[in-house]
Amino acid sequence: MRVWTHWATSSDLVSLRVPAHDAGTGLEGSTLGESQHGSSFVLDVFDAYGAGLVSNPNVIVAGSIGAGKSTIVKMQLERALRRGRRAVVVDPKGEYPELAALHGTVPVALGRDGWCSPFSSDDREGRNLLRALFASAQGSPLSSDQHFALDEVWQRLPTPRPERVLWSLYQLLAPYLESPTPSAPRSLALILYRFIYGDLAGLFDGEQDPLIFSGDLVVLDLSAQWSSNALSLAALSAVAAAQQVFARGGEPGYLVIDEAWALLSDVDALRWLQGSWKLARARGLSHVLVLHRWSDVAAAGDAGSAQRERAQGLLRECETAWLFRQPPDEAREMALALGLLRREERYLTSLPKGVALVRYGSHRSIVRVRPDEHDLRFVDTDAAMRDVS
Numbered sequence: 001m002r003v004w005t006h007w008a009t010s011s012d013l014v015s016l017r018v019p020a021h022d023a024g025t026g027l028e029g030s031t032l033g034e035s036q037h038g039s040s041f042v043l044d045v046f047d048a049y050g051a052g053l054v055s056n057p058n059v060i061v062a063g064s065i066g067a068g069k070s071t072i073v074k075m076q077l078e079r080a081l082r083r084g085r086r087a088v089v090v091d092p093k094g095e096y097p098e099l100a101a102l103h104g105t106v107p108v109a110l111g112r113d114g115w116c117s118p119f120s121s122d123d124r125e126g127r128n129l130l131r132a133l134f135a136s137a138q139g140s141p142l143s144s145d146q147h148f149a150l151d152e153v154w155q156r157l158p159t160p161r162p163e164r165v166l167w168s169l170y171q172l173l174a175p176y177l178e179s180p181t182p183s184a185p186r187s188l189a190l191i192l193y194r195f196i197y198g199d200l201a202g203l204f205d206g207e208q209d210p211l212i213f214s215g216d217l218v219v220l221d222l223s224a225q226w227s228s229n230a231l232s233l234a235a236l237s238a239v240a241a242a243q244q245v246f247a248r249g250g251e252p253g254y255l256v257i258d259e260a261w262a263l264l265s266d267v268d269a270l271r272w273l274q275g276s277w278k279l280a281r282a283r284g285l286s287h288v289l290v291l292h293r294w295s296d297v298a299a300a301g302d303a304g305s306a307q308r309e310r311a312q313g314l315l316r317e318c319e320t321a322w323l324f325r326q327p328p329d330e331a332r333e334m335a336l337a338l339g340l341l342r343r344e345e346r347y348l349t350s351l352p353k354g355v356a357l358v359r360y361g362s363h364r365s366i367v368r369v370r371p372d373e374h375d376l377r378f379v380d381t382d383a384a385m386r387d388v389s
Contacts, residue, residue: 022365027051030079032072033369041367043360044080045286045320046252054319054361057252057286058277062334063324068354068369069290071379072322073256074099075371076288077217078378086216086253088242090235093258094223098378107219108211110234115206116213116220118240119165120247126161127154128272129240135268136233137191137200145184153188166195166205200230204237213245216253231259232266236273239263243276243285252284260289264311274314289318312337321359325351 022036027047031040045057063069074096077087081103089096091107100107110116118133119126131150135142142150153172162168173189194200220242225234235257242255263269280287315337326334326348335345344364347357351366358365371379 024365025053025360032075033367036366041365043358048320048360053363056281056317056319058280058318059286059288060291060315060318060321061288062291064326065292066353067324068356069324070095071371072356072369073288073290074379075375077254077256078375080254081216085251086245087256088218088220088245089256089258090220090222090238090242091258092222092226092231092235092262094221096219100217100219102378103217105215105217105219107221109221109224110238111202111224114208114211115202115204116237116241117163117165117210118204118237120244128275130154132236132268132272133233134188134191136236136266137194141268143184146188149184149188163210164205166192170196200233203234213241218242218245232262232269235262236269243283246283246285254286254288256288256290258290260291270310270314274310277314277317319361323348323357323359325353
């Protein structure tokens with residue numbers, strides 16, 4: 001028997017798309033807070049997918065500083081982990097040590113604790129990722145000559161593919177460094193030099209064995225790259241490496257990409273991420289994009305540009321969104337990116353701290369996030385989030 005969780009007049013639903021009486025999602029589990037009229041609000045995207053509330057598991061969390069983004073992400077992860085789900089967090093600001101400690105693990109800092117190999121065993125995926133890494137490193141798309149040279153040298157790698165992919169490619173291309181004449185192979189060798197000996201050394205190649213990610217919770221600390229030009233590269237490789245955790249099968253899980261603007265503003269990283277988006281359901285993987293300034297989406301490209309449209313299209317494909325308070329100019333950008341109605345846009349500018357407009361499929365809820373005593377052990381210290389007056 002179907003349990004109806006929302007009711008309103010047809011006119012209300014058409015004009016507001018926010019239920020006049022919000023009874024929550026109807027899902028079972030640990031509460032995340034209270035919906036509009038005091039009902040317990042429970043939301044796990046995999047349960048929501050199984051119940052037909054959403055058609056894909058990808059999530060956006062967006063809002064101003066201190067509005068509650070980190071709190072709700074950590075609360076959702078904690079509830080998922082308690083149910084046996086898995087989680088990988090790409091953490092550029094070092095904000096997840098308490099949650100990691102609670103689950104008997106410590107964050108892994110790339111470059112300090114070791115290096116990760118982002119390349120999977122799939123040849124096509126490996127080649128696509130390599131193109132994205134090279135283009136991102138040089139700050140411009142690969143030329144036709146570079147594409148050809150990269151494909152040629154990739155074919156020369158031994159089978160099975162070596163563990164140190166970048167080192168092996170460098171060995172094949174290093175002789176071109178002795179030539180003073182510019183060429184596509186020489187330009188690729190110079191980029192590889194950065195990965196092996198330069199400013200990117202120790203992140204994705206090293207003499208020791210690469211890091212192997214295991215356990216239900218993996219936190220990849222990228223705080224050392226937070227203020228550097230290497231952030232988008234580090235985030236791209238960390239996401240690729242994290243996906244291998246889920247590719248091995250097992251329980252579904254969450255891949256949290258904090259400060260996601262670093263990938264959205266990189267045209268080649270964004271193109272690669274778009275391909276990963278399409279495989280989310282097949283991999284049992286929920287991408288969780290965490291954004292602060294919604295205008296960062298505009299930085300993906302000029303209005304009407306292919307990259308701007310690609311970034312907005314990626315976000316529109318997320319059927320679940322936790323949208324916290326935004327200033328008016330940011331709310332306008334969010335409305336344009338997600339196709340929000342004018343009334344929803346106005347909601348975003350007036351939401352109090354700790355309250356979110358939650359979109360899940362065709363449903364909308366206004367939710368006050370309420371951490372319990374257990375949650376307060378690992379969420380950010382934020383008095384406003386605990387002020388229920």
